[in-house]
Amino acid sequence: MRSLSRRPRRSTRRQLLGTGAGLALAGLAGCGSHADAKRTNSDDPWRQFEGTTLNFISENTAPTAAIAANLRPFTELTGIRVNIVTLELTALVQKVALDLASGQSQYQLVYADPYQVLAPYAKGLVDLRELASESSLPQLEGGFDDFIGTQLDAAGRFSEPDAVFALPYDCPTMIWQYRADLFEKYGDQLGNDLGFDPKPGDSSTWEQYAAIASWFNDNASEVEYGTGHQAKQHDSLMCDFSNLLWAYGGDYFEDGTTVGRIGKVDPGPCQLADDAGIAAAEMYASLLASADPASRTWDWDGVGAAFRAGRIAMCPNWHEFAASNETALPGKVGYARLPKGPARSANHYGGCGIGISANTLPNERRAAWLFLVWSTSPEIQLANLKSKAGGGTPTRTSVYELPEVRDAEQRPSAMPNILTAPAVSEAWQDENIGLRPKIPMWNECDTAIYTQLSRMLVGDATPAEAMRETAKRFDRIVARGWAG
Incomplete structure (x- = not known):
């Protein structure tokens, strides 16, 4: 053309x-x-x-x-x-x-x-x-x-x-955003204390992420907390949790790949109450327990602002926050695909x-x-x-x-969002991409999951109770069908 x-x-x-x-x-x-x-x-x-x-x-x-x-x-x-x-x-x-x-x-x-x-x-x-x-x-x-x-x-x-x-x-797309300068400064100490290589990479797990977060809580004066999350009772909470749900082998519905990638009018019974869904909820609750307490008030903008302000050492967030990261923390931020769970790494698209x-x-x-x-x-x-x-x-x-885009993957970069290209190119692979259900009733289901997750995070429901109640609500919503 x-x-x-x-x-x-x-x-x-x-x-x-x-x-x-x-x-x-x-x-x-x-x-x-x-x-x-x-x-x-x-x-x-x-x-x-x-x-x-x-x-x-x-x-x-x-x-x-x-x-x-x-x-x-x-x-x-x-x-x-x-x-x-x-x-x-x-x-x-x-x-x-x-x-x-x-x-x-x-x-x-x-x-x-x-x-x-x-x-x-x-x-x-x-x-x-x-x-x-x-x-x-x-x-x-x-x-x-x-x-x-x-x-x-x-x-x-x-x-x-x-x-x-x-x-x-x-x-x-949600990826791991972290203070590369602090990981460099404390890398040897982190590795010695925790017993694994803390540098974010393909072998990193969510359990290791949680351990790194706790270590920063106790040992680094440059930040107040190791991690922060978009855990407000909002669509952002569903997005944040879903990364762990898929990583732990759970999903919202059977054949989640098809439901997420192509979509279905009738996705069948909800799978959140399965063992994998409950295990993911337990891990998420544990992770939030040691995260910045303000996480429960933050959506993606809130956690992004906290990261740029130097309040937290790392967070999962949408990759297009890189442009503002590079303005506030030039040369200090690293980007990687999200940690893996027992099943895989999953990065919410x-x-x-x-x-x-x-x-x-x-x-x-x-x-x-x-x-x-x-x-x-x-x-x-x-x-x-x-x-x-x-x-x-x-x-x-x-x-x-394009050669100029490839060149921009390295600092100094006139296209700061492209600094995330190695991470998102991995995140978009079939085995790593995280796709929420594409169903006509999703808006109601979304409200159901983030409402129950919020109850879990404030102690009004156990992880198992939150997943079971959400699954019941999903099934009622789907059974009612779509009249649009």
Whole structure:
């Protein structure tokens, strides 16, 4: 595919940010019934829908911040204007549900969270293979196969293994983030006292992680606690616990790999009350007992801030916190895949995709396809990676293979999130990725698991009681079915 940059202009960052802000605040076009986009005869496939306005509803994420700050190239390339509306995820889900139910398409482009949008509303999204097969439209550079396979499945598919309802757009993944300077300073003492090599690596276990955390509690003056966690009664608690659940051989449902990767409408009975689930809960409770007590008030932002402030020596957190880590603690942070349990290392993937509402009219959805091709292209993913306004990490294999990206894996790096590339590349392997259940009822199940885990952490339930009660609640939720 030829370069996506058309008639390049020099723009200051202030100008780009001003453009993005203006687009985000602009009044939405397309409300109510409206005519289809006009298709013009053009030798340039990118200019077929010049004059069209599209609306993109997104969670407030790093890739969307970067794109909103630099939309001018897309408009210059296509003649299409894009309004970007960013919301907190719960509000986004409500608006998307109402829009899909209306039969109209106020939002042609949708940030499709796999669990709260894709799973319950897959029938309301376009199968993107249809647009990819149209020879008159610009094609995906590298095709669907250039997207990292586990991410294309987890963020883009539901129920059937072939249809693609969204393109991987962001890819936050939980990894081990640690004070490399302190591990270097105390490494010999740690090893002598604990009897194992404390350096985070493929052989590290959760039991060793807990021992290292306790050692830092007692022996290092630079930090108050060895570890911190995102254990607030919130979605973050489910995310944090799930790493241990999978590592200890447990899962939410039988055939968890399929339920997490492709998704199911009916996943069967909950497995949390099995021995492996209870063992994971016991280990998690033990780990939190010696962690920073404020962990029970922190989500991912809270634990990230505590780590950057030098309060804790290590934590599991989403890899895209690396950019802020490198600003606060330049050169002092290390990144590794999460420790392993009796079964494996499991690293929670939280990525989302971008899709097209099936309510869009024929030409309108083709115009939306142009934005999908452009916004997920290797060129734009590389630009997002470099963006000062935000920017996530790529979802395409080809971007990680670029020489400048490979070079950025070493400090000094102009792309600090890429310092995590060795860790996340391991985390995304089939045997290491952690995928929560992709089922239409997940939002209710999520609330059930983090509510019971919270009871466990404050002593109102034993680990076994928490898992058994959660399993009962899951089964009731799933049995009730999905009416969406």
